[in-house]
Amino acid sequence: MAMSSFLLVVDITVILMLCISHCHGAVEDDRKVYIAYLGAAPEREDIASSQHSAMLQSLSTLSSSVENYLIKSYKRSFNGFAAKLTNEEAKKLASFKEVVSVFPSKVYHLQTTRSWDFLGxxxxxxxxxTAESNVIVGVLDTGIWPESDSFSDEGFGPRPKKWKGACKGGQNFTCNNKLIGTRAYHSDSARDMEGHGTHTASTAAGNNVVNASFYGLAEGIARGGVPSARIAAYKVCSGILCLSEDILAGFDDAIADGVDLISVSLGLEIPVDLYQDPLAIGAFHAAEKGVLVLQSAGNSGTTGFQSVSSVAAWILSVAASTTDHLFVDKVVLGNGWKTLTGFSVNSFSLNRTKVPLVYGLQVTSSCDEAHARACYSYCLNKTLVKNKIVLCDVMNGVNAAYDAGALGLITKYQVENLSFVVPLSAITLSSEDYDLVISYHNSTKEPKAEILRSETIKDKFAPIVASFFSRGPNAFVPDILKARIGLITSPDISASGVDILAAYSPAASPSTTTTDPRRVKYNIISGTSMSCPHVAGVAAYVKTFHPHWSPSAIKSALMTTAFPMDAPRNQGAEFAYGSGHINPVKAIDPGLV
Incomplete structure (x- = not known):
């Protein structure tokens, strides 16, 4: 789950809940998409298809052919289907003896040059x-950008003989001997228009690409954990929608296609019953077939303990922690009166040394005080903001400031020590430093400031679990014990997930501001979405030395060899980082598994 902005999660959730009925084509009789899970797949796919149709026909309340209600059939790796039903029909279907569970479709959320070196x-x-080139990494995400240098097949031999998949990417989409297959659900194309899927896939198994950077920041060799491995991409998210029925379809295909492991940087904000969670269901059948599933554990850490959503014992749940570098900015007030340090990924340099400084509160004529301080989109007067640096109380003010023609933005951060890509010269400060800037602004006749371009500094305290990361304990399944005997922990392990540079889709804005016209090949993102493919890459690396190890053995090797982390520096200790920080080299020779 990638972190884009502290408040953006709330905004997206509202949009998704408003959209979901329209996306499913809801009808007047309150039908919505339900998923019926029937357990293991039968020996023949046609048997499952007939069973699904017969079950729907037996409901006797459908006004037309069952094909008009059936959304998807799962029959390759497990048995089930998705259909448009009323609540009463769903209850009746759940009473059938062949049915394990029936649950409504839910919306799941999307949850490097230096990171691999930092991991040793x-x-x-x-x-x-040779073994690495035979490993296939499956990625369930927003699709992939096939033309990226990270997915070039130069020097690659033929696809592994075990591969049973297909390249169904849509028009103008070509697979190769690196990106060996792709499928799309709820979309006509597997092309990544958001950037998230390209970023996660390249982190796990992207090629070595020299001189990669974000406008010169974090310059170096971008690479995945297993650069010689193959990638299969499953587009289960269309735009910002990641629906249960599409996630299950992705699992159904990926397992049958022959992938060796599956990386899933998706999740709910709160856990649900395992029989109603498509990730838990899909991962269970994957483990049954010898396929390890890794999931990002969530970005809801600001809500406190018991916020982790990845709780199934057969999934390797991944926390996000820092690397040993930080992207920082500096803002200079007045004529060198004060220089303050904050955070952002700011690739801009102001053409003039000092720029007039205004406060959102004073550049509006249509908003109350609270909305004006926050720089709501309809509050800022473009005439009063243009070519100035704006002070906004919340990070989301960056969108309004950019659209209003501001040269820069100063705000205070809601998530500590985290840098976001910004569409203009911007900086986030601590509350104390932000209040100091407000005081300077209010006490100076012509306040001015200069925001400097970002730079990278060493973080001697890394790795520290990111403040946004979801913590345990596992409240939903409390009898699951993790690696630390006697503690009910979740997640399983921690890995780099803050300020990660990886491949990106040139169709998407690199910042959260949709009007940002820049397009990049590599972008810097933070979140448990970024830590999950790091562990997937290491798991694939372990598998190259132990090709016959089960998912449980690989999981054991990763967890028992993890580096200890500093409990006093991490809020929640084991509830935050599980067994510790991943140790890739040690994991191939763990001793007892």
């Missing part, structure tokens, strides 16, 4: 190149 996984580590 440099380019000189021992590798088994």
């Amino acid at each position: 996984f440099n380019q000189t580590v021992k590798r088994n190149a």
Whole structure:
């Protein structure tokens, strides 16, 4: 789950809940999409298809052919279907003896040059190149950008013989011997228009790409954990929608296609019953077939303990932690009166040294005080804002400031030590420093400021679990014990998930501001979405040395060899980082598993 902005999660949730009925084509009789899970797949797919049709016909309340209500059939790796039903029909279907569970479709949310080196996984580590080229990493996400250098097949041999998948990416989409397959659900194309799926896939198994950077920031070699491995991309999210029925379809296909492991940077804000969670259901059948599933554990850490949503014992749940570099900015007030340090990924340099400084409260004629301070989109007067630096009380003010023609933005951060890509020269400060800027503004006749371009500094305290990351304990399944004996922990392990540079879709804005016209090949993002593919890459690396190990054995190797983390520096200790920080090199020789 990628972090884009602290408040953006709330905005997206509202949009999704408003949209979902229209996206499913809801009808006047309150039908909505339900999923019926029937357990293991029968020996023949046609048997499952007949069973699904017969069950729907037996409801006797459908006004037309069952094909008009059936959304998807799952029959390759497990048995089930998605259909448009009323609440009463769903209850009746749940009473059938063949049915394990029936549940409504839900909306799931989307949850590098230096990170691998920080993990002790440099380019000189021992590798088994032949075995690595036979590993297939499946990624369930927003699709993929096939033309990225991270997915070039130069130097790759034929696809592994075990591959049973297909390239169904839509028009103008071509697979190769690196990106060996793709499928799309709820969409005509598997092309990534958001950037998220491209970023996660390249982090797990992207090629080595020299001189990658974000406008010169974080410059170096972008690479995945297993650069010689193959990638299969399953587009289960269309735009910002990641629906239960599409996630299950992705699992059904990925397992049958022959992937070796599945990376899923998606999740709910709160856990649900395992029989009603498509991720838990899909991952269970994946484990049954020898396929390890890794899931990002969530970005709801600001809500406190018991916020982790990935709770199934057969899923490797991943926390996000920092690397040993931070992107920082500086703002200079007045004529060098004060210089303050804050956070953002700011690639801009102001053409003039000092720029007039205004406060959202004073550049509006249509908003009350609270909305004006926050720089709501309809509050800022473009004439009063243009070519100035604006003070806004919340980070989301960046969108309004940019659209109003501001040269820069100063705000206070809601998430500590986290840098967001911004569409203009901007900086987030601590509350104390932000109040100091407000005081300077209010006490100066002609307040001015200069925001400097971002720079990278060393973080000697890393790794620290990111403040946004969801914590345990596992409240939903409290009898699940993790690696630390005697503690009911969740997640399983921690990995780099803050300020990660990886491949990106040139169709998407690199910032959360949709009107930002910039387009990049590599972007810097933070979230448990970024930590999950790091662990997926390491899991694939372990599999190259132990191709016959079960998912449980690989999971054990990763957890028992993890680096200890500093409990006093991490709020929640084991509830935050599980067994510790991943140790890729040690994991291939763990001793007892």
